Amino acid sequence: xxxxxxxxxxxxxxxxxxxxxxxxxxxxxxxxxxxxxxxxxxxxxxxxxxxxxxxxxxxxxxxxxxxxxxxxxxxxxxxxxxxxxxxxxxxxxxxxxxxxxxxxxxxxxxxxxxxxxx
Amino acid sequence: xxxxxxxxxxxxxxxxxxxxxxxxxxxxxxxxxxxxxxxxxxxxxxxxxxxxxxxxxxxxxxxxxxxxxxxxxxxxxxxxxxxxxxxxxxxxxxxxxxxxxxxxxxxxxxxxxxxxxxxxxxxxxxxxxxxxxxxxxxxxxxxxxxxxxxxxxxxxxxxxxxxxxxxxxxxxxxxxxxxxxxxxxxxxxxxxxxxxxxxxxxxxxxxxxxxxxxxxxxxxxxxxxxxxxxxxxxxxxxxxxxxxxxxxxxxxxxxxxxxxxxxxxxxxxxxxxxxxxxxxxxxxxxxxxxxxxxxxxxxxxxxxxxxxxxxxxxxxxxxxxxxxxxxxxxxxxxxxxxxxxxxxxxxxxxxxxxxxxxxxxxxxxxxxxxxxxxxxxxxxxxxxxxxxxxxx
Numbered sequence: 222x223x224x225x226x227x228x229x230x231x232x233x234x235x236x237x238x239x240x241x242x243x244x245x246x247x248x249x250x251x252x253x254x255x256x257x258x259x260x261x262x263x264x265x266x267x268x269x270x271x272x273x274x275x276x277x278x279x280x281x282x283x284x285x286x287x288x289x290x291x292x293x294x295x296x297x298x299x300x301x302x303x304x305x306x307x308x309x310x311x312x313x314x315x316x317x318x319x320x321x322x323x324x325x326x327x328x329x330x331x332x333x334x335x336x337x338x339x
Numbered sequence: 340x341x342x343x344x345x346x347x348x349x350x351x352x353x354x355x356x357x358x359x360x361x362x363x364x365x366x367x368x369x370x371x372x373x374x375x376x377x378x379x380x381x382x383x384x385x386x387x388x389x390x391x392x393x394x395x396x397x398x399x400x401x402x403x404x405x406x407x408x409x410x411x412x413x414x415x416x417x418x419x420x421x422x423x424x425x426x427x428x429x430x431x432x433x434x435x436x437x438x439x440x441x442x443x444x445x446x447x448x449x450x451x452x453x454x455x456x457x458x459x460x461x462x463x464x465x466x467x468x469x470x471x472x473x474x475x476x477x478x479x480x481x482x483x484x485x486x487x488x489x490x491x492x493x494x495x496x497x498x499x500x501x502x503x504x505x506x507x508x509x510x511x512x513x514x515x516x517x518x519x520x521x522x523x524x525x526x527x528x529x530x531x532x533x534x535x536x537x538x539x540x541x542x543x544x545x546x547x548x549x550x551x552x553x554x555x556x557x558x559x560x561x562x563x564x565x566x567x568x569x570x571x572x573x574x575x576x577x578x579x580x581x582x583x584x585x586x587x588x589x590x591x592x593x594x595x596x597x598x599x600x601x602x603x604x605x606x607x608x609x610x611x612x613x614x615x616x617x618x619x620x621x622x623x624x625x626x627x628x629x630x631x632x633x634x635x636x637x638x639x640x641x642x643x644x645x646x647x648x649x650x651x652x653x654x655x656x657x658x659x660x661x662x663x664x665x666x667x668x669x670x671x672x673x674x675x676x677x678x679x680x681x682x683x684x685x686x687x688x689x690x691x692x693x694x695x696x697x698x699x700x701x702x703x704x705x706x707x708x709x710x711x712x713x714x715x716x717x718x719x720x721x722x723x724x725x726x727x728x729x730x731x
Contacts, residue, residue, distance in 0.1 A: 232484045235494075239725045240477040246579055246721055247470040247714070253571060254463035261564050 354396040358631035365634075366391040366626075369524075378531035382504065382622050386524060389626020393430060401430040401627040406438075410516065430627040433620050437512050437519070442621040443505035444589040449614030450505070450716070451569070451593025452606050454684065458710040460564050461557040464664070465676075469714025471660035472680025473722045475500030475653030479645050480726075486641055491515050494726040496642055499526045500649025501719030502533070502681035508625060509586060510723045514730055520629030521639040525646035533686045534693075536647065537654050537678050541694050544658045545674050549665075550698040552673040554707045562598070569595040576721065582731070583724025590720065653681040657711060672707070679708040682715035 347353060369387035373380040393401040405427055408416040416422040423431050436442045459465050476497040483493035495511040495518055507526040511519050529536065542550075569591035577584035596606040661677030675695050679687040688708035695704040 227484055228490075229484075232481060232490065232493075235490070235726075235729050236477045236481045239480075239722070239729060240474060242580075242725050243473050243718060243722050244467075244470045246576065247466040247718060249579070250572065250575065250717075251463040251466050253575060254460060254466070254568070257564060257567060257571065258460070258463070261561055261567075 349397065351396045351398070356396070356631065358635050359394045359396055361635060362394040362629065362631045363391060366394065372531075379527050381618060382527050383531065385619050385622025386527065386626035386629075389430065389623040390520075390629045391626075392623070393627040393630055398428075400428040401434070401624075401630070402427060403628070403630050403633060405431060406434070406516070409438075430624055434624040434627065436617075436620055437508065437624050438516070440509055440512060440585060442617050442624075443509035443512075444585045445613060445617045446505040446621065447586050447589040447720075448593040449609050449617070450684070451590040451595075452597045452609040452614075454590075454594060454597075454713055454716070455709070456568055456594060456713055457560040457565065458557055458706050459713050460560045460568055462707070462710045464672075465710030466714045466717070467664065468657050468661055468677045468680040468711035469716075469718040470680075471677065472653045472657035472711070472715055473501060473718045474656030475649040475651070475681070476719070476722050476726075478652045479649035482648060483641075483645050486645070488638070488641075489515070491730050492518055494730045495522055496645045497649060498522075498719070498723055498726065499529065499642075499646040500653040500681070501715070501722060502526070502530055502650060502653065502683040502687065503716060503719040504530060505621075506586060506682075506719045506723045508621065510726060513727055517633065518638070518642065519625060520634055521642045523625040524629060525643050529646050529650050530683045530686065533650075533681075533683050534690050536650050537687065537690050538694050540651055540654045541658060541675055541678050541690075544655060545662070547698055549662070549674050550695060551702065552671050553699070553702050554673055554676075554704070555670065557706060557710075562600075565598040566595065569598070572717070576717075576724075580721060580724045580728065582727040583721050586720040586723065587717065590716065650681065654678045657681065657715075673702070673704055676704055676708040676711055679712040680715045680718065682712065682719050684712050684716060685709065687715070688712040 366387045369383055369390065372378045373383035373387055392398060405416065405423060408414040409418060409423065411417055420435060423435060427434075478497075479500050480493045480497035483496040484490060488496060491514040495507075495515040498507045498510045499522060501507065504523065504526050508519065508523055511522045515522075573584075573588050573591040576587045593606075593609050596602050596609060657677030657680030658674050659677070660680075661672055661674035665671050665674065673691075673695060675691045676688075679691045681687055688705055688711075691708035692703070692705040695702045
């Protein structure tokens with residue numbers, strides 16, 4: 222095909238209109254994503270704001286200072302950490318010795334083994 | 340004695356043309372680039388091997404004449420997959436997946452399952468950069484027309500600028516299947532060369548001060564947003580542009596499988612087994628289309644030149660729009676992330692990060708660049724849909 226045979230008006234139309242359509246379509250998607258973000262963030266905020274009001278309306282909550290769920294979570298995490306760090310190691314004797322061997326979690330395998338008699 | 344002579348006459352060596360010899364050498368070179376230089380090896384290796392197989396004289400694994408008859412409305416084999424199955428070789432049969440546009444869509448499914456659209460959802464303006472980077476596609480379409488290609492061929496050459504292999508193959512198989520081999524090889528070669536092609540353009544179009552701009556941290560994105568995103572994008576894009584539905588639909592299906600968290604098995608299959616199998620088939624068959632008669636032609640050289648132009652224009656388009664956005668926006672963005680608008684995920688985003696850190700080592704642009712980068716995937720699929728609608 223020689224350049225003279227090209228339908229330039231159609232080529233320019235495809236170039237201009239095509240590129241504009243890409244831009245327009247993606248701009249539409251930008252608005253939709255922004256809308257989606259706004260709707261979802263408002264939906265996430267709404268229950269958090271509504272929760273303290275709901276607690277305050279119950280008689281028990283009015284009588285005693287309410288412990289929020291965050292406090293409960295912190296207490297549970299602190300207890301779990303306390304139990305974990307207290308249970309990580311056995312209590313080991315601090316003396317260094319050779320002969321006396323105490324049973325502990327570190328050497329228990331020795332007591333389960335039998336010598337081989339040949 | 341007659342049998343021995345017949346045996347020698349049937350040997351490939353006796354039937355090889357010099358063009359086939361050149362193609363074999365070219366396939367060895369591409370294999371070298373894939374294995375030694377690791378240029379997109381996952382795709383370049385099967386493509387190069389497909390090229391090797393198709394140019395072996397007498398092997399009969401791929402028949403370009405069968406596919407020419409398949410496209411010829413006057414031939415009895417016109418659009419007859421039965422003829423291909425009956426008379427074709429192994430690569431002809433596997434090529435049906437390319438011809439029917441199946442493989443690129445399945446690859447897009449895997450790409451979707453591996454992609455995190457979080458940076459794009461957090462900063463939707465990235466979509467503008469992804470759109471601007473498609474400038475290369477349309478400018479190259481214009482240039483290819485002036486170089487004597489038909490409009491359909493020019494559209495297929497232009498799509499190289501989208502830096503998206505599956506999209507290039509999908510569109511070319513529909514618009515100009517005779518150019519599939521050179522276009523696929525150009526697209527994947529230039530994608531591998533993104534770290535070489537882009538940095539000089541990025542440095543030329545930006546000042547030191549602009550390259551050192553630090554961007555604020557992206558907001559966290561909720562799981563709900565990530566789940567709604569693929570559904571919304573598929574619905575809207577497919578309703579506006581139905582021709583883009585196969586690519587966008589598969590991309591978003593893969594992403595939904597990843598984000599919803601209830602179909603982990605499907606998501607892992609899409610990311611690994613399915614993707615790998617399809618990559619092997621696609622690479623082999625695309626390489627097989629690069630026969631000596633179709634590849635050793637002036638048009639191949641023109642396509643290679645146009646491919647660089649397309650990449651360069653796309654990179655420049657993204658950067659220039661980012662600079663323009665800085666004029667009107669209060670919150671400045673680093674124009675280097677605009678170059679990631681050509682898809683080439685995640686290579687183009689990594690290049691933005693590297694060039695940014697050369698100017699300011701404490702600057703981390705990677706996540707900001709991932710927004711335009713994944714927007715580029717959507718943008719190039721949309722551009723392919725538009726070209727298919729207007730030229731198909």
